[in-house]
Amino acid sequence: MGSNPAAPIEVxxxxxxxxxxxxLWDIDFELPEGRLIGLVGPNGAGKSTLIKAxxxxxxxxxxYVRVYGQPLEDRRELVxxxxxxxxxxxxxxxxxxxxxxxxxxxxxxxFTRPSKEDYEIAMACLDKVGMAxxxxxxxxxxxxxxxxxxxxxxxxxxxxxxxxxxxxFAGVDAATEKAIIELLKELKSKQKTVLVVHxxxxxxxxxxxxxxxxxxxxxxxxxxxxxxxQENLRMTYGGKLxxxxxxxxxxxRQ
Amino acid sequence: xxxxWDLTIRFFSLADANVRxxxxxxxxxxxxxxxxxSFAYLQRRSLxxxxxxxxxxxxxxxxxxxVGEKDFMALLIGAAIAGWLGALAVNAITRHSxxxxxxALGIVLTVFFGLGVVVLTHIQKTGAGSQAxxxxxxxGQAAALGERDVILLSIVAVVLLSMVALGFxxxxxxxxxxxxxxxxxxxxxxxxxVLTTMIVLAVTIGLQAVGVVLIAALLIxxxxxxxxxxxKLSTMVILAALFGAxxxxxxxxxxxxxxxxxxxxxxxxxxxxxxxxSILFAPxxxxxxxxxxxxxxxxxxAQEHILKAMFKSGYxxxxxxxxxxxxxxxxxxxxxxxxxxxxxxxxEKRGLLERSDGSYRLTEDGVVEGARVIRRHRLWELYLTRxxxxxxxxxxxxxxxxxxILTPEMEAQLEELLEHPEYDPHHQEIPRIxxxxxx
Numbered sequence: 190m191g192s193n194p195a196a197p198i199e200v201x202x203x204x205x206x207x208x209x210x211x212x213l214w215d216i217d218f219e220l221p222e223g224r225l226i227g228l229v230g231p232n233g234a235g236k237s238t239l240i241k242a243x244x245x246x247x248x249x250x251x252x253y254v255r256v257y258g259q260p261l262e263d264r265r266e267l268v269x270x271x272x273x274x275x276x277x278x279x280x281x282x283x284x285x286x287x288x289x290x291x292x293x294x295x296x297x298x299x300f301t302r303p304s305k306e307d308y309e310i311a312m313a314c315l316d317k318v319g320m321a322x323x324x325x326x327x328x329x330x331x332x333x334x335x336x337x338x339x340x341x342x343x344x345x346x347x348x349x350x351x352x353x354x355x356x357x358f359a360g361v362d363a364a365t366e367k368a369i370i371e372l373l374k375e376l377k378s379k380q381k382t383v384l385v386v387h388x389x390x391x392x393x394x395x396x397x398x399x400x401x402x403x404x405x406x407x408x409x410x411x412x413x414x415x416x417x418x419q420e421n422l423r424m425t426y427g428g429k430l431x432x433x434x435x436x437x438x439x440x441x442r443q
Numbered sequence: 444x445x446x447x448w449d450l451t452i453r454f455f456s457l458a459d460a461n462v463r464x465x466x467x468x469x470x471x472x473x474x475x476x477x478x479x480x481s482f483a484y485l486q487r488r489s490l491x492x493x494x495x496x497x498x499x500x501x502x503x504x505x506x507x508x509x510v511g512e513k514d515f516m517a518l519l520i521g522a523a524i525a526g527w528l529g530a531l532a533v534n535a536i537t538r539h540s541x542x543x544x545x546x547a548l549g550i551v552l553t554v555f556f557g558l559g560v561v562v563l564t565h566i567q568k569t570g571a572g573s574q575a576x577x578x579x580x581x582x583g584q585a586a587a588l589g590e591r592d593v594i595l596l597s598i599v600a601v602v603l604l605s606m607v608a609l610g611f612x613x614x615x616x617x618x619x620x621x622x623x624x625x626x627x628x629x630x631x632x633x634x635x636x637v638l639t640t641m642i643v644l645a646v647t648i649g650l651q652a653v654g655v656v657l658i659a660a661l662l663i664x665x666x667x668x669x670x671x672x673x674x675k676l677s678t679m680v681i682l683a684a685l686f687g688a689x690x691x692x693x694x695x696x697x698x699x700x701x702x703x704x705x706x707x708x709x710x711x712x713x714x715x716x717x718x719x720x721s722i723l724f725a726p727x728x729x730x731x732x733x734x735x736x737x738x739x740x741x742x743x744x745a746q747e748h749i750l751k752a753m754f755k756s757g758y759x760x761x762x763x764x765x766x767x768x769x770x771x772x773x774x775x776x777x778x779x780x781x782x783x784x785x786x787x788x789x790x791e792k793r794g795l796l797e798r799s800d801g802s803y804r805l806t807e808d809g810v811v812e813g814a815r816v817i818r819r820h821r822l823w824e825l826y827l828t829r830x831x832x833x834x835x836x837x838x839x840x841x842x843x844x845x846x847x848i849l850t851p852e853m854e855a856q857l858e859e860l861l862e863h864p865e866y867d868p869h870h871q872e873i874p875r876i877x878x879x880x881x882x
Contacts (some may be wrong), residue, residue, distance in 0.1 A: 194768065221803075244625070246626065261758045265627060282675055283675075291616050291623065294629065297612075299630075305594040
C-alpha cells in the first residue's frame with residue numbers, strides 16, 4: 190500500500206475516535222480512478238465518519254489521507270463533498286441558487302463577491318440536476334429530494350475530480366433517485382472518482398462498480414462482482430440485519 | 444407634562460450636543476447588535492450572547508479596581524476580556540465534559556455574574572468616590588454616555604458593521620453549513636473566532652447603555668423579529684439592524700426623559716413590541732396570516748363538501764336540475780351552519796351554484812367540479828387499497844382529507860398508475876364528467 194501516488198485517494202492506517210471511543214480501526218485503501226464506489230455497512234458502522242475523516246472534518250487518532258499523493262489541504266479543490274442532507278437547517282433564509290453558489294466560495298477570497306461567472310456556473314449545475322426552475326425558491330420550500338439535488342449541484346460547481354457523497358439516496362423520491370443515478374453515470378463517463386455512502390443493499394450491486402464493505406473496520410473492498418457475496422455481507426452485517434437474508438437470497442439466486 | 448414634550452423635542456431635534464451623542468450611540472449600538480445577532484440566531488447560539496454579557500461584569504469591576512477610575516476604554520477592555528473568558532469556558536466545558544451546551548451556558552453565566560456582583564459590592568464598600576456609575580452596568584443608562592464614550596462606541600460599532608458587510612458571504616456559509624465550509628478550505632475556526640469576538644465586542648459596547656442583564660435581548664430579539672418578515676438573509680440582517688437601532692433610539696429617549704430610570708428594560712420593552720408585531724402580522728410566517736390561510740382552507744373544504752353532496756344526490760340519475768334546500772345538504776359534516784352558509788354564498792359567486800329562494804342546484808360547472816372532488820376521493824381510496832393494501836373500510840377518512848389536497852397533476856398520475864379505473868373499492872363508479880370533455 191501507499192505505492193501508487195496516482196491514486197485519487199489513499200487512506201493509510203486510519204483510526205478515528207468519537208470522544209476517545211474508536212469508531213474506525215486501521216482503515217487502509219486506495220480508491221481506483223474513474224469508478225463509482227459504494228460505501229456500504231450497517232448503522233453505526235462509521236460510513237459517514239470515514240467520509241468526514243477523509244475530508245479532514247474529524248481529528249484522526251492515527252493514519253493519514255492523501256489526494257493524488259498530496260496532503261488533502263493542498264488538493265482540496267480536487268475533492269467535492271456532499272454532506273448528509275439532515276446536517277443543516279433547511280429553514281435557513283437562503284434560496285437554492287445561494288446554496289449552490291456556495292460551492293464556488295472555496296475559489297474566491299473570503300471577502301469577494303461571487304462573479305457573474307460563478308452564478309452562471311451555479312445555474313448550469315442546478316440545471317444539470319433538473320432544478321433550474323427552483324433557483325429562487327427558499328430552501329425550506331423544497332422537497333427532501335429537491336434539497337438533496339441542491340446539495341449535489343453545489344458540489345458539481347466545484348468541478349472536482351473526486352466526489353464524496355454522504356447518503357445522497359436517503360429519503361429521496363423516485364425522480365431524484367433517477368437524477369442522481371444519471372449524474373453518477375455522467376461523472377463516471379468523465380473519469381471522476383465517486384465514493385457514495387449507500388444504505389440499500391438491494392440497489393448497491395446495481396449502482397456501483399466497486400463496493401467498500403465497512404463495519405468499524407474495512408471488511409472488503411473491491412469490484413462489486415467479487416465483493417458482493419453472501420459470505421462478505423454476513424461478515425459486514427453480522428447476524429443483526431434482516432435485509433441481509435433478502436440480499437443473501439439474491440446472491441444465492443445468481 | 445410640558446416638561447415631557449420639552450425634553451422629547453430637545454431629544455429628537457438633536458439640538459443638544461449631548462443628545463446627539465446619545466442618539467448616535469444608541470442607534471449604532473442597536474444596529475450592530477441586531478446585525479450580529481442575526482448570525483448568532485441562525486447558528487442557534489443566541490444564548491451565548493447572554494452568557495457573554497453576564498460574563499463581562501467581573502471584567503468591568505476588576506478593570507475599575509485596576510485603573511481606579513471610571514475610564515470607559517479600560518472598562519470596555521476588561522469587559523471584553525472577561526466576556527471572552529466566558530465564551531472559552533463554555534467551549535471548554537462542552538468539549539471536555541459530558542455536559543451539554545445549555546448546562547455549560549447556565550453554569551458560566553451564573554458563576555461569572557456572581558463574581559461580578561461580588562466585585563461590584565466590594566468596590567461599593569470600599570467607597571472609592573467615583574464608583575457611583577458602576578451599577579449602571581447592570582441595567583444600563585444611555586443618558587450617562589459621554590462624548591468620549593460614544594466616540595469609542597461608534598468606532599467599534601462602525602468597524603463591526605463593516606466587517607459584517609465584508610464577511611457576509613463567509614459568515615453565511617459558516618452559519619449554514621460549517622462542515623461544507625471546511626471541506627472547501629474556508630478557515631472555519633478563524634471565522635468562528637472572529638464572529639464570536641465580534642459578538643463579544645457588540646455586547647461590550649452595549650454594557651453602559653443597556654446593561655449586562657438585558658443586552659442579550661438586543662442580540663436575539665431583533666433577529667427573531669426580522670426572520671418573520673423575510674426569507675432572504677441580507678434583508679433579514681438589515682431589518683434586524685433597523686429594529687435594533689429603533690429600540691436603541693427609543694431606549695435612549697426614555698433614558699433622556701428620566702435619567703435615573705435604567706435604559707435596558709425600556710430597550711427590551713420596545714424591541715419586544717416590535718417582536719410581537721412581527722410574530723402576529725408578518726406575511727406568510729405571522730400567526731394571523733397562518734390563521735387566515737387555515738380559515739381559507741377550511742372554507743375551501745366546506746365548499747368542496749357541499750359540491751360533493753349535491754353531486755352525489757343527482758348522480759345515479761345524472762340529473763342535477765332539481766333545487767335542494769339547505770337543510771337537506773348540511774346534515775352530514777362537521778361544519779357549522781355559518782360555515783355552510785358562507786360556503787354556499789361563495790359557490791354561488793363562483794358560478795358553481797344557482798339559487799332559487801333558499802334552495803340551490805349545481806350549475807354545469809358545478810357538476811364538473813363536484814365530479815372532480817368525488818373522482819379524487821375514489822381514486823385515492825383505490826390507491827390506498829391497492830398500493831398500501833389497506834382494507835376498503837379503512838380508507839374513507841384518509842380520502843376525505845386528501846381529496847382537497849390533490850393537484851390536477853397528482854390526479855393524472857393516479858389515473859395513470861391505477862390504469863384509468865372505473866370503480867372504487869366500494870364498487871362505486873368513478874365519475875368521468877368533465878374529463879371526457881378535456882380529453
